[in-house]
Amino acid sequence: MMAASRPWLAFAAAAVVLSFVAVAAAGQADVDMVFLKSAVAKGAVCLDGSPxxxxxxxxxxxxxxxxxVHMEGGGWCRNADECSVRKGNFRGSSKFMRPLSFSGLLGGSQKANPDFYNWNRVKIRYCDGSSFTGDVEAVxxxxxxxxxxxxxxxxVIDDLLAKGMNKAQNALLSGCSAGGLAAILHCDGFRDLLPATAKVKCFSDAGFFLDGKDISGNNYVRTFYKNVVNLHGSAINLPVSCTSKQSPEMCFFPQYVVPTLRTPLFILNAAYDAWQIKNVLAPSTADPKKTWNQCKLDIKSCSSSQLSVLQNFRKDFMAALPKPGQYPSLGMFIDSCYAHCQSGSQDTWFADDSPSIQKTQIGKAVGDWFYDRRVSQLIDCAYPCNPTCKNREDD
Incomplete structure (x- = not known):
């Protein structure tokens, strides 16, 4: 496997470990794992065939x-070699999965998560490498x-419906990164499976991947997504509202899907998304001399010319977002942090020193939007204007 492809396979692994250590240190209890062994007979399995x-x-x-219902993130695999690597860890096999604690959006403390703390809270583990879109019969x-x-x-959704979700009064489908993309791709489908009387919305954290050129002028990510879609047979499971107008791989870019959604959506994203800058804007294939290495590690180490490129990336990102005035039910929190996934940790979700825009933390903005207290459409000023940022990657 080429080194250039590795970030797409396991970019969140280190963050998961750090997040696990943090919540363990805080004394939070592990949440039970449900191995859905009955799904194996239906062919619903991880990359290695495990439940x-x-x-x-x-x-x-x-x-x-x-x-x-929250979907885990963790990149994608575009060929057999990359997917085979994932089989040897929790990104492709449930054999390697372990109990974990809930925090942030999934946290069970009323003080730390006032709007969702006592809900039925679910985290779907990610072991397929396609943002939950693949369906190839042949093995x-x-x-x-x-x-x-x-x-x-x-x-998993069918199992949750049988557990009582079929009587839901309120429901939120969420996800981080590749799971955040999945929350967009499955948003309307999720809505259609729940009672018509239920309030159902979707929340994407760091899942708004930009259709943009890299620093060498190539459409690296377009080619990557095309390979993912072809390998996994994803086209049939992408929103028809998008695939009827675009080639399937283009429907991995939320900017072409979000305007077609029927279900209310909240977009949480850093305008300088750390993972996208590392792997979409300046992938190693576009930077053979590694001139971006230090900048990608720490935005404070970027040169003036690199910062200029980052500001242009932000402009392109902002231009790709749906226009708030056209979508009154759309919620947004677009901060100017150098981060990736900000809803999974308590200190970035809802704490006194959490990232905020107009003195509003992420957890407050999402809760206000879900319960229609206020449609939060918060857009930050350009880097480095926000002193509340925590510039790091979480999952």
Missing amino acids: PVYHFSPGSGSGANNWL ETATNLHYRGFRVWRA
């Missing part, structure tokens, strides 16, 4: 009939690879 897994914390009190004989991400998603 899907989700973590479930049941709701209580006023949240007993409310459901928060590669040589590699024993199963491209079945959509079946995994549907099997």
Whole structure:
């Protein structure tokens, strides 16, 4: 496997470990794992053929009939070699998955997560490499690879419906990174599976991947997504509202999907998304001399010319976002941090020193939007204007 492709495979692994250590240190209890062994007979399996897994914390009190379903992130794999690497870790096999704690958006403390703390809270583990879109019947004989991400998603959702989600009063489909993209791609489908009387919305954290050129002028990410879609047979499971107008790989870019959605959406993203800058704007294939290495590690180390490129990236990102005035139900929190995924940790979700725009933290903005207290459409000024930023990657 080429070094250039590795970030797409395991870019969140280190962040997951750090996040796990942080919540463990805080004394939070692990959340039970549900191995969905019954799904195997339906072909709903991880890349290696192992059963899907989700973590479930049941709701209580006023949240007993409310459901928060969060999809884990972790990049994509575009060929058999990359997917085979994932088979050897939790990105492609449930054999390597371990219990974890919930924090941030999934946290169970009323003080730390006032709007969602007592809901039924679910985290779907990500082990397919296609943002839960793949569905290929044939199994590669040589590699024993199963491209079945959509079946995994549907099997978990069906299990949750049977657990009581079919009577949901409120529901939020969310995800981080590749899971944040999945929250957009599956948004309307999720809405259609729930009661017509339920309030159903979707929340994408760091899932708004930009259709943009890299620093060498190539459309690296377009080619990458085309390979992912072709390998996993994703086209049939992408929103028809987009694929009827665009080639399938273009529908991996939210800017072409979001305007077609029927279901209310909240977009949380850093305008200088750390992962996108490392892997979409300045991938190693576009920077053979590694002149961007220090800048990608720490935005404070960027040269003036590199900062100029980053400011242009922000302009392109802002231009790709849906226009708030055209979508009154759209929520947005676009800060100027150098970060990736900001809803999974308490200190970035809802704390006294969390990243904020107009003195509003992310958790407050999302809660206000979900409950229609206020449609938060918060857009930050350009870097380095926001002193509340925590410039790091989480998952």
